[in-house]
Amino acid sequence: MSRTGDGQGGGGAPPTRRRAPLSSVFETGRGARIYPYLLVLPAFVIVLGVVLYPVVAGIVASFQDLTLRTLSRGTVSFVGLRNFERMWADPVFWTALRNTGLWVGANVVAQMVLGLALALLLNQRVRGLGFFRAGILLPWVVPSVVAVLTWRWMYDPSVGIVNEMLVRTGLLQEYFPILGDVRTALWAVTVESIWKGTPFVMLLLLAALQMIPRSVTEAAQMDGARGWRMLVFIVLPQIRLAFAIAMILTLILTVNNFNAIWLMTAGGPLNSSEILFTLAYRYGFERMNLGLASAVATVLFVFLVVVTTVYLYLIRLRDEG
Amino acid sequence: MFKATRRLLSAAACALGLWSAAAQADTITFWVNAPMAPNPAAPIYEEIRAFEARTGHKVNLQPIPFQELEQRLFVALGGGAGPDVMAIDTAWMAAFADAGVLADLSERTRPVAAQYQPGPLASGRYKGRQYGLPWYTNNVALFVNNDMLKAAGYSAPPKNWAEFRAVAKAMRALGPDKYGLTMGSGRFGVFQLYSFIWQNGGELIEESGRVRVGEPAVAEAFALFSDMYRIDKSIPDTVLTAQSWDEVFAPFIQGRAGMVISGDWTIGSIRRGAPNLNYTIAPLPVGVRPATVIGGFNITVNAKSKSPAAAAELALFLTGPRSVEAMRKADRLSAQASATTPEALAALPANQRPFMAQAAFGRPRPNVPIWAEVHSSILAPAWDASLRGLMTPQAAVQKAAAEINAQMK
Numbered sequence: 223m224s225r226t227g228d229g230q231g232g233g234g235a236p237p238t239r240r241r242a243p244l245s246s247v248f249e250t251g252r253g254a255r256i257y258p259y260l261l262v263l264p265a266f267v268i269v270l271g272v273v274l275y276p277v278v279a280g281i282v283a284s285f286q287d288l289t290l291r292t293l294s295r296g297t298v299s300f301v302g303l304r305n306f307e308r309m310w311a312d313p314v315f316w317t318a319l320r321n322t323g324l325w326v327g328a329n330v331v332a333q334m335v336l337g338l339a340l341a342l343l344l345n346q347r348v349r350g351l352g353f354f355r356a357g358i359l360l361p362w363v364v365p366s367v368v369a370v371l372t373w374r375w376m377y378d379p380s381v382g383i384v385n386e387m388l389v390r391t392g393l394l395q396e397y398f399p400i401l402g403d404v405r406t407a408l409w410a411v412t413v414e415s416i417w418k419g420t421p422f423v424m425l426l427l428l429a430a431l432q433m434i435p436r437s438v439t440e441a442a443q444m445d446g447a448r449g450w451r452m453l454v455f456i457v458l459p460q461i462r463l464a465f466a467i468a469m470i471l472t473l474i475l476t477v478n479n480f481n482a483i484w485l486m487t488a489g490g491p492l493n494s495s496e497i498l499f500t501l502a503y504r505y506g507f508e509r510m511n512l513g514l515a516s517a518v519a520t521v522l523f524v525f526l527v528v529v530t531t532v533y534l535y536l537i538r539l540r541d542e543g
Numbered sequence: 544m545f546k547a548t549r550r551l552l553s554a555a556a557c558a559l560g561l562w563s564a565a566a567q568a569d570t571i572t573f574w575v576n577a578p579m580a581p582n583p584a585a586p587i588y589e590e591i592r593a594f595e596a597r598t599g600h601k602v603n604l605q606p607i608p609f610q611e612l613e614q615r616l617f618v619a620l621g622g623g624a625g626p627d628v629m630a631i632d633t634a635w636m637a638a639f640a641d642a643g644v645l646a647d648l649s650e651r652t653r654p655v656a657a658q659y660q661p662g663p664l665a666s667g668r669y670k671g672r673q674y675g676l677p678w679y680t681n682n683v684a685l686f687v688n689n690d691m692l693k694a695a696g697y698s699a700p701p702k703n704w705a706e707f708r709a710v711a712k713a714m715r716a717l718g719p720d721k722y723g724l725t726m727g728s729g730r731f732g733v734f735q736l737y738s739f740i741w742q743n744g745g746e747l748i749e750e751s752g753r754v755r756v757g758e759p760a761v762a763e764a765f766a767l768f769s770d771m772y773r774i775d776k777s778i779p780d781t782v783l784t785a786q787s788w789d790e791v792f793a794p795f796i797q798g799r800a801g802m803v804i805s806g807d808w809t810i811g812s813i814r815r816g817a818p819n820l821n822y823t824i825a826p827l828p829v830g831v832r833p834a835t836v837i838g839g840f841n842i843t844v845n846a847k848s849k850s851p852a853a854a855a856e857l858a859l860f861l862t863g864p865r866s867v868e869a870m871r872k873a874d875r876l877s878a879q880a881s882a883t884t885p886e887a888l889a890a891l892p893a894n895q896r897p898f899m900a901q902a903a904f905g906r907p908r909p910n911v912p913i914w915a916e917v918h919s920s921i922l923a924p925a926w927d928a929s930l931r932g933l934m935t936p937q938a939a940v941q942k943a944a945a946e947i948n949a950q951m952k
Binding site for chain 2: 289290291293294295378379380397399401402403404488490491492493504507508509510512
């Protein structure tokens with residue numbers, strides 16, 4: 223049989239040519255250049271629809287007169303900065319802003335310090351430590367609504383165990399309405415939030431601690447580093463990226479922690495535990511003014527973006543330095 | 544062949560009839576407050592089945608927790624969607640009607656208007672048009688623990704403010720964990736106050752829009768209860784934290800508080816929490832005049848319903864003459880006029896009669912679109928501030944009046 227394939231000499235059938243698969247379009251040239259983008263496209267569309275569109279729509283809404291009335295009558299209109307002016311003119315907004323600062327500050331500092339302390343404790347090779355690691359994770363795995371309502375009962379002014387413990391230890395003379403007093407409501411919710419969020423920070427930092435090469439710590443020990451010096455000059459620099467990530471995540475999760483405040487105190491009494499997130503909810507679903515609610519949400523969004531960007535920039539500067 | 548043709552024509556006629564019936568039968572979605580549909584044995588399901596049998600329409604009943612109902616309606620209706628028929632609190636009528644999300648039922652209601660009690664029917668009206676039909680009406684009365692009343696040395700529930708305060712003090716003296724009255728914080732507490740504001744000759748917002756919240760009569764009503772808490776200590780500290788009706792009722796159900804000001808929705812909670820509790824429901828103690836806040840739920844139709852005729856039919860059916868018996872089974876008071884005849888009153892369960900007895904003194908809350916905000920964000924904080932002694936009652940109500948005036952503008 224001729225192998226020349228030119229049809230000459232011999233009279234055999236020409237060799238069949240295999241068709242190139244469709245995917246070969248993406249192996250060379252323009253196809254190869256756009257292939258990665260095509261693979262990312264479905265995820266991008268989802269992110270666009272579920273993340274980017276709502277954020278942009280929310281920001282746009284903050285410049286509109288968006289109430290049930292205007293929505294149902296189709297008279298939604300652009301009102302410029304009017305929603306922001308109303309928000310700034312409301313004394314409750316400034317109270318909520320101050321409370322948000324206190325709420326976030328106390329949560330982030332306490333969760334980072336306690337989380338680091340627990341991670342250092344659990345980063346030991348001691349028998350039975352697995353049991354304690356699992357136990358410390360319990361607050362984090364309990365659903366947030368269950369946790370908040372349980373703490374609400376613990377704080378009950380008539381039958382709450384927190385009051386009972388405080389009275390028995392002599393710190394209080396009699397039961398005290400912890401969630402009903404303007405001086406203590408916010409801090410009481412903060413305690414629950416710290417209890418709930420610390421295990422997550424502990425997990426992140428513990429994983430980072432376990433990634434520190436032993437050679438680094440052994441070398442430092444040979445040079446005489448012990449205790450605080452080991453922690454400050456060797457351990458913390460090694461886990462600074464994980465620390466930064468944990469801090470940013472804790473900040474974001476705390477700012478967005480609606481359940482704890484709303485279910486325990488609904489922002490009361492007298493707005494003493496109101497944060498910007500619960501205020502946005504009130505504007506939206508009590509005043510039925512989505513434009514005003516979106517103005518508060520926009521302020522929160524901008525704050526989070528600025529803080530996160532600045533912080534990560536500082537971390538990167540330090541790395542490069 | 545003739546027989547075959549006849550059979551074929553009969554079959555075709557049946558199919559056409561079935562198709563026509565199916566084409567005229569609508570499926571309606573009905574949102575109802577969850578306490579009215581706690582389980583499949585609830586009377587509302589029987590009413591729905593009767594409606595479906597009578598009309599051929601299908602009803603998709605969805606119970607929604609009361610605390611979520613207003614927000615979910617806002618989101619759904621604001622988005623142009625939502626159920627065809629919805630049960631809404633009378634206090635929300637003005638806001639939803641003003642927003643244009645409720646269908647105007649004036650023409651359909653006119654022939655049957657005389658069937659309804661005038662007060663509840665008026666609660667479904669906004670700017671002269673009928674947007675809701677009264678389903679059930681309620682008011683608040685005084686629930687009294689008979690054992691604690693007797694132990695405090697009284698044989699009958701208090702009839703006026705002075706007796707009310709004295710009975711509460713006497714109940715407080717029964718023990719360190721005994722109190723005279725349980726109340727709510729924030730919007731729950733201020734709701735309980737409204738009856739006493741009107742009893743004292745005060746007003747909240749007149750129909751003309753004039754705000755009278757800042758007047759001394761209102762401050763005196765605030766002072767009665769804040770003094771009972773701060774001076775007499777006859778209200779437990781749960782008044783500072785109770786954010787739901789269950790939390791308000793809890794001390795009464797536990798036998799720690801001797802009285803609670805509430806409506807017929809309390810009866811089911813007591814039955815579940817303390818079925819053997821020995822209590823009486825009495826008309827509210829009287830101030831310079833008798834008064835009680837009326838509430839209840841209206842049945843309304845979505846202005847954008849795709850089945851407006853069927854939806855209106857359901858609204859009329861649920862609020863019609865059958866509602867007298869249906870509401871009796873649900874421990875509620877029908878808003879039908881026939882529910883107030885002597886025979887109907889005599890047929891009422893004993894625990895419903897005190898509510899009916901004071902129905903003539905019922906006052907609705909102000910019919911203004913911003914009422915939800917006034918109630919939750921202005922009057923509720925005024926109550927909280929007065930209760931804690933952070934402001935005097937007079938200062939608290941005057942501040943509230945200024946804020947309401949600013950919002951009304």
